[in-house]
Amino acid sequence: MNHFRYKQLTACILTGMGILAAGSLRADAARDTIPASLDTLQSVAYAEQPRWKTTAAIAGISGEELRRSSVPTLSNALFGRLPGLTVMQGNGEPGYDAPSMLVRGISSYRGTRLLTFVDGFESPFDQFAADEIASITVLKDAAATAMYGIRGANGVLLVTTKRGFVGKPRIAFSAQTGWQSPLRLPDFLGAYDYARLYNEALQQEGRAPRYSQADLDAYRAGNDPYFHPNVNWYDEVLKKTAPTANYNLNIRGGNNNARYFVLLNVLKNTGLYKNTDPEKEESANASFLRYNFRSNVDINVTRRLSASLDLAGRVEDRTYPGTDAPTLWYNMMLIPPNAFPVRNPDESYGGTSVYRNNPVGLVLGTGVASTHDRSLQATMRLNYRLDQLAEGLVASAAVSFNNWFRGNDDKTKEFAVFQLSRNTAGDTVYTKFGDNTPVAVNDWQNDQWRRTNALLSLAYDRSFGQQEVNALLQYQQDVYTISGNNVPYAHQGIAGRVTYAYKRKYIGEFTFGYSGSENFPKGSRFGFFPALSAGWVLSEESFLQPQAAWLDFLKLRASWGLTGNDQVGGRRFPYNQYYSGGAGYYFGTDNHAASGIDEGSLANPGITWETSRRLNAGLDAVLLRNRITFTLDVFDEKRYDILAERNSSVPGYIGVGLPAENVGSVRNRGLELQLGYRRPAGKRGPGYFVEASAAYARNKILYMAEVQQPYAYLNRTGQRVNQPFGLQAIGFFRNEADIAASPQQVFAPVRPGDIKYKDQNGDNIIDIYDEVAIGHPFVPEWTFGLHLGLQYKGFDLDAFFQGVANRSVMLQGPLVWAFVNNAGAPPMAQGRWTPETAATATYPRLTTAPNDNNYRSADFWQRDGSFIKLRNIELGYTLPLSLTRLVKLDHARVYVNAVNLFTLDHVKIADPEVLYGYPVMRSVNAGLRLEL
Known part of the structure; x- marks a missing residue:
């Protein structure tokens, strides 16, 4: 194996704490085999470590990679990027499109929220x-999260912001503008097909048709828009596209005494609603306007004392129609196309006694609702080198204040709808429902919280010949107060880590957290959470050298430890007995x-937190002179002391x-895999890279004290968390003889064409005791990522695909x-059962009355929720230096990109991530980035 000289890092900026852990400068001529990239630092709990020394399960992504994902909400750039982090899209509404996130799937049927820390503070x-x-x-195993003690069991996400550097000021400016459109909208039958199928449903029920042949002809011809309308509510309410814009200016630089990073960002994301008032007086489109400001400053006060001051703030203004988005989107999906015209001949809003929520009126006639968020975070750190006591010893203190406020400024009103009819003379009659009310102004505080943190620590970093010792001991406290709650949430504890490395070959680490929460009884609020991990760098062993010249780096690692989860759910202070008025x-x-x-539910004076016992084994490899990288992790977690009621x-x-008592337990197992190949650009051809990742996690409920079931297959114990249960469909009833010869289905009287279910227990009755586990939970068990890149003569192409598998979704409601519930009809209803289509039917017989037999939780309505999405693709061109220097620029790049360009899935009728409500958005953008 080729040898090259290396110089160990002399200082490690522990960004989580701002600690300067000064180490000794050394050069070991005998062992210089680790690629330089493995000496780069990566974030760990409250610190940073060189990659070669890390023994925990950790995955990371740089800000430069995130910047290529042009999404308004930053967390939406993480889909599939970090193996072990499951990111699930919420919706596409501007300002409210943040996804949910899980680390290594689900390990508890109670609280699963992960922790997010920014520069060391939540x-x-x-x-x-x-x-x-x-x-x-993302920190995944016990060795990575034990320092978070009672709160680390669900995983931790560390966000590190940019800081200054020693050098001349660098100014970067970027501007991006684009358009977004719905990735997929539901489809519904038009008025003619709706009316035709409605008549058929009435016929199936033995009733007279509602629509005459003349009505059907009018719907087909479309020549009577007021009394025979054919309205596509999505077309009436929504624009085809909506603009977005993002502008950024930042400056960073400094000298040996002071370094700085300053940023100003402006983002505007506009919604899809059409014909709204641009002045936002009478109505408003959905819109989100955000201003971000950040100033990170590091100062060397004296030779020993350094300080940092970080200030970050945001202003977020959201404006929407006076009707909330769920109500609006539900009515667009619900109301049939022939229910009423959008507007009547006199321009009043159409409606009926049944359908009073005209979707266009909900956008244009309910006024304006707006929220105004203001947040400010200030963090100050002091670091003092205590080399006079022990070389490499640093004492640090940090305080952080984080405040968020939301105010509402609403100008809302209600509107009347009018139903058209004709009297015996043929005159048009307007029947009014509701009232046109004046604008009601409401300016009020909606919500507010503040968080105060303090950290005190001692860090030690020292090398003794071929031995390296790193240690960290800290005290932490966190007080979190929510508006309307006079009792703050509080956490307190001490934590530590000791890392020992010998010959850059053998690594051992002990980590612990001793922390507590105010939510548990006095005397039982604190717990101890230790973790052990070790690493063995095999590529440093003589038996692999020089025979394995192709092997640059190979490390085995393993960890075991305990972490806690204080998100036990239920009421606060469950150890107290509560009473209420009766x-x-x-x-x-x-x-x-x-x-x-x-008397309320009984108190539990012995209540405690959930505990996670985790085992992780991993392998890291670098091959062929840094061309190939490989990482594999397998894990086994048992979560116990989960709250459950002993109803059984x-x-x-x-x-x-x-x-609720601490009696439940869940086991969660899985693996994560990353494989990459990278070829740098050269004279002989372009540079390119391919990076693939896969993550798998499957849980099993070991015990949850559930109610005793008469049949074992009804038990949730032994199943996955949130496992769907339902009936198994085995076709449609063919005729009355088939019904008579089949088990009795008790949900409703059945007729030919109704869904036929399997009798699971053989009692000749189909009821709730025949519901079994069907499909997969909503959270996917498999997550995949594929990242491709190409660079050639100033051009660069970057694409990222994400996929999920072992996931099911349940189709229901008006969709x-x-x-x-007086809904329209989806296209799939055209495959309904009739005596003539009995052999080919894909949909049960149509009914206008509620059918409790057909519309149940059953695998008939379940679909495979797996999908593949092109999350991001970007084509850019960097201008040659010979051109940029003419205008005194160091860097200039133009690009076009697209987000959520296409989806491959099995659902088809709606987006597999967001079945209902404001849809996932596709966007196409163009941008420019300049640096000087």
């Missing part, structure tokens, strides 16, 4: 600008009333609510159930 990061991010790292009683001859008090062992006739 904070949300969804609305950060990509340009202020240096890196994002029914009263009348006493005496005058029937004097006396109020009563009800305590009878209900005791007459009191049972307390697929024809005529239910």
Whole structure:
């Protein structure tokens, strides 16, 4: 193996704490085999470590990579990027499109929220600008999260912001503008097909048709828009595209005494609603306007004392129609196309006694709702080198204040709708429902929270010949206060880590957290959470040299440890007994009333947190002179002390609510894999890279104290968390003889064409006791990522695909159930069962009345929720230096990109991530980036 000289890093900026851990400068001529990239630092809990020394399960992404994903909400750039981090799209509504995130799937049926830390302190990061991010790292195993103690079991996401450097000021400016459109919208039948199928449904029920042949002809011809309308509500309410824009300016630089990074970012994301008032007086489109500001300053006060001051703030203004988005989108999906015209001949809003929520009126006639968010985070750190006591010893103190406020400024109103009819004389009659009300102004505080943190620590970093010792000991406290809650949430604890490395070959680490929460009884609030990990760099062993010249780096690692989760769910302070006002009683001859008090669920004075016991084994490899990288992790986690009520062992006739007790447990196992190949550009051809990743996690409920079931297959114990249950469909009833010969289905009287279900227990009755586990949970078990890149003569192409598997979705409601709750009809209803189509039918017989047999939780309505999406693709061109220097620029690049360009899936009728509501958005953008 080729040898090259290396110089160990002399200082490690522990960005989580701002600690300067000074180490000794050395050069070891005998062992210089680690590629330079493995000496780069990566974030760990409250610190940074060289990559070769890390023994925990960690994955990270740089801010430069995130910047290529042009999404308004930063967390939406993480889909598939970090193996082990499952990111699930919420919706596409501007300002409210943040996804949910899980680390290594689900390990508890109670609280699963991960922790997010920004520069060492807990904070949300969804609305950060990509340009202020240096890196994002996910901590996955016990060795990585034990320092977070009672709160680390669900994983931790570390966000590190950019800082200054020693050098001349660098100014970067970027501007991007683009258009976004729905990735996929549901489709519904037009008025003619709706009316035709509605008549057929009435016929199936033995009733007279609602629509005459003349009505059907008018719907088909479309020549009577007021009395025979054919309205596509999505076309009436939504524009085809909506603009977005993002502008960024940042400056960074400094000298040996002071370094700085300053950023200003402006983002505007506009919604899809059409014909709204641009002045936002009468109505408003959905819009999100955000201003980000950040200033990170590092100062060397003296030779020993250094300080940093970080200030970051955001202004977020959101404006929407006076009707909330779920109501609006539900009515667009629900209302049939022939229910009423959008507007009547006199321009009043159409409607009926059944359909009073005209979707266009919900956008244009309900006024304006707006929220105004203001947030400010300030962090100050002091680091003092104590080399006079021990070389490499640093003491640090840090405080952080994080405040967020939301105010509402609403100008809302209501509108009347008018139903058209004709009297005997043929005149048009307007029947009014509702009222046109004046604007009601409401200016009020919606919500507010503040968080105060303090950290005190000692860090030690020293080398003794071929031995390296790193240690960190810290005290932390966090007080979090929410508006309307006089009792703050509080966490407190100490944590530490000791890392020992010998010959850059053998690595051992001990990590612990001793922390507590105010939500548990006095005397039982604190727990101890240790973790052990080790690494063996085999590529440093003589038996692999020089025979394995192709092997640059190979490390085995393993970890074991405990972490906690204090998000146990339920009420606060569950160790206290609560009482509430209840029914009263009348006493005496005058029937004097006396109020009563009800006893709530029993208190549990022994309640505690969930505990996670985790085992992780991993392998890291670098091959062929840094061309190939490979990482593999396998893990086994047992989560125990999960809260559950002992409904199966305590009878209900005791007459009191049972307390939640720490008796539940879940096992979660899986693996994560990354494989990459990179060829740098050269004289002989272009540079390119291919990076693929896969992550798998499957859980199993070991115990949850559920109610005793009469059949084993009904138990949730032994199944996955949130496993769907339902009936198994085995076709449609063919005729009355088939119904008579089949088990009795109790949900509703059945007729030919209704869904036929499997009798699971053989009792000749189909009821709730025939529901079994069907499909997969909503959260995918497999997550895949494929990252491709190409660079050639100034051009660069970057594409990222994400996919998920072992995931199911349940179709229900107006999206697929024809005529239910006066809904329209989906295209799939054209495959309905009739006596003529019995052999080919793909949909049950149509009914206008509620059909409790056909529209149940069943695998008939379940679909494979797997998908592949092109999350991001970008083509850019960097101008040659010979041109940019003419205008005194160091760098100039133009680019075009697209987000969520296409989806491959099995659902088809709606986006597999967001079935209902404001859809996932596709965007196409063009941008420019300049640096000087």
